[in-house]
Amino acid sequence: MAGRAIRTVTVRGVTFGEGTPKVIAPLTGGSPEQLRSQVDALLDVRPDAAEWRVDHFAPLTDTAAVTATARELTDRLAGLPLLFTCRTRAEGGRADLDDEAYGELTTAVVRSGHVDLVDVEYRRASEVVRRIVEAAHEQGVPVVASNHDFSGTPSRDEIVARLREMQDVGADICKIAVMPHSAADVLTLLDATRTMREEYADRPLITMAMGGLGLVSRLAGRVFGSAATFGMVGTASAPGQIDVAELRSVLEVLDRAV
Template identity: 30%
Template sequence: MKIVVPIMPKTLAELATIDERKFTAVDMIEWRADFMTFSELEQAARDVKIKFSKHEIIFTYRTEDKVETQISATDYAALIERFAADFDYIDVEKFTFPDVVLPENAIFSYHDFDQIPERLPDILSDMIAENPAVVKFAGMPRDFADVLRLMQDTLAASEKAPHQTFVTMAMGKIGQVTRLMGDEFGSSWTFATVEAASAPGQLSVADILTLTKILEN
């Protein structure tokens, strides 16, 4: 299971202060570009690629959970088109922006901050049908039964579409098991923290490595 760590600098100066040596145990970097102004994105993209040249990098411009992020469908599509070729993966909120064309390296992502939808199998099927590089779903469980259902639905989808890479997780404290046991139910990546968390329930890289080693023994 690959470990992905988000970085969320708000300015070029803040980006420059990130110590890349803290990320040596990490497989992938997710650059949350939505924390920066549009005017700095071009330079920031260059700086991120230089700083993390030894890592795979995801470009993400998140809007689903950020009311302060105002972007038109046209500008979002232009953003995806502009940066897709510059990074290993690009996160695309296809349900929010249905007219966006998915690049070959697209992560088709969908987040539900209220629930694990009962129709999750249908949602995953709809995402698979778009043929993205990665299908990513994160939802907020209301109880542990929701967590188990997410794991079961992911396993069923991964068995039905073995060619597809899945990344699924239940957010919050009761969903933390999904961040540790992904390989067991068909989820290939886990999102962890080095410094600030980008989603509720994220564990630190150190905790992921320690607990994974314990579970493997």
């Protein structure tokens, strides 16, 4: 689509910000054994990247266990990029961590060198966000700044403002997910994506409306400027995710048309 020049992000040969939206599949196992099983299933369908939702991991507060598991996952994924995400309850996840604990865990994993991208909830304490971003960039790890609104859909201008704030904190990819309560809410999210992409973005965006109502945003994001989408392999990590194979088939149809 038309818009500003985008500074793409490439990890392990996968480039975000050009071509067909990349498909990211979550890993949500609570134990290393469950994660191994999920990785094996994921490799059968080969998404473009995997997201480790560490907030589902039982030893979440054991940093050594988390970093060791990140290393095992990276090895087992055999070249597939790994996005590390600790989603807190405030943004729809399971982790009960204060800002400092969240920052310490995320920074430690980034510095371990065992992840390819890191998700940062950009509305955490500004100093914590700054430390994570600096540590990630020191390691050459791109940052996905994120915001999740499970209560509703902000206005178009507010969505754009949040995405611009993510650029300002140094994110390499800016992500927002909202909860629609009407078709108009889905249109708001898509129009905000278009506005951001055409007028302000200089790096890739990932946007989506969650739930069944918002499914169209996961399928047609490329038309409006979204660079990636999330699909499931067995277990969803957010409302509205569909199977990776089904998702790919729709993306391929749209790819031929755009």
